[in-house]
Amino acid sequence: MDDILEKIEKVDYYIRWLSRNLSPGKWKSNTLGFSLEFEKISEYVPGDDIRGINWKASSRSDRTLKNDYLSTKNINVFLVVDNSKSMMFGSKSRTKNYISAEVAAVIAYSANKFGDNVGLITWPNFEYVQPKNRDDYFLFIAEKILEEKETDPYSLKEVFDNIPRTRSLIFILSDFWDIDLSQLNLFLNIHDIVPIIIEDRMELELPEDVFFVKLRDLESKKCTTSLLGRDLREYKQKVEKERLKILSYFEKKNLSYGQIKENYLPEEITDIFLERKHYV
Secondary structure: OOOHEEEEHHHHHHHHHHHHHHHOOOOOOOOOOOOOOOOEEEEEOOEEEEOOOHHHHHHOOOEEEEEOOOOOOEEEEEEEEEHHHHOOOOOOOOOOOHHHHHHHHHHHHHHOOOOOOOOOOEEEEEEEEEEOOOOOHHHHHHHHOOOOOOEOOOOOHHHEEEEEEEEEEEEEEEEOOOHHHHHHHHHOOOOOOEEEEOOOOHHOOOOOEEEEEEEEEEOOEEEEOOOOOOOOHHHHHHHHHHHHHHHHHHHHHHOOOOEOOOOOOOOOOOOOOOOHOOOO
16 A cells, blocks of 8 residues: 555645646636635635735725635545456556556545545446545555456446436546447436546557567466467457447547556546536
C-alpha cells in the first residue's frame, strides 16, 4: 500500500493547490464544499463558514460580507473494476490489477474531497460495495480490488444492472481485452461513463527479434513454447487492430477516456475526475 499512499499524498497536495490558485470558472463544476465557481457576494450570517468572509469587501461596508459559491447535490461515483485474469499481468513490479487499484484510490480520494459518494463494483468476479463518503474509503476500495476471489462470472451488462438508474459518474478500469463493449449501449444515455484503459508496455511494445519464448494464458493457465519472429509481428498487428477497435468505439460513442501506463501521474487522474464531474 506504500505506492498508493504516495500517490494520495501527491493528489492531496494538488487538490489543496487547486483550491488556492484556480481562477473562478476553471471547472464549471457545481460542487458542495469548496467550489471552483464564484457566484456572488452576500451578507454574512452567524453560522456561515467564516472562511467565506470577504474581508476586503467588508472593510468598505458597514456589514460583514462573504463570498458565495455555486453548490449543488453530491453525485454518486462508481468504480467498475476489471478483475479478470488478464489484469494480473505486469512486465515490471506492478500488475495491471495493482495499477487499477492505485487509480481507483486516487479517484475515490478526489471524490471524497469534493463531497461525493464513491462505490465499487468488480467484475467478472462480482462484488458490490455501497457508495459512501468516508476519509479512509480510498484504502478500503484499493484493498477490495487487490483481493483474490472467485465468483460466478458477471457480464458488463449485469454489472450495470446493479447500478441505480439515477445518473452517476462511472469509471470503468480495465485493459478491455475480450470485452463486448456493445453491452454499454443501453446505459450511455443514463450515466456519464468514462473508460480508463490500463495498459502494460510489453503488450504494445513487443521486441522484433526472433527467439523462443514460453507463454502462459492467464485466463486458461495453459503454457506453450513458441519461436517468435513473423508470428510476433502478426501478434503485434492483431493487438494494434484490437486497440484501434476499442478506441474507435469510444470515439464513435463520444466517450471521454484515459489511457494509463505504469508511469502515469496521479494528478492527471484527478483532472479527469474534475472535468467529468461537471457533466453529471
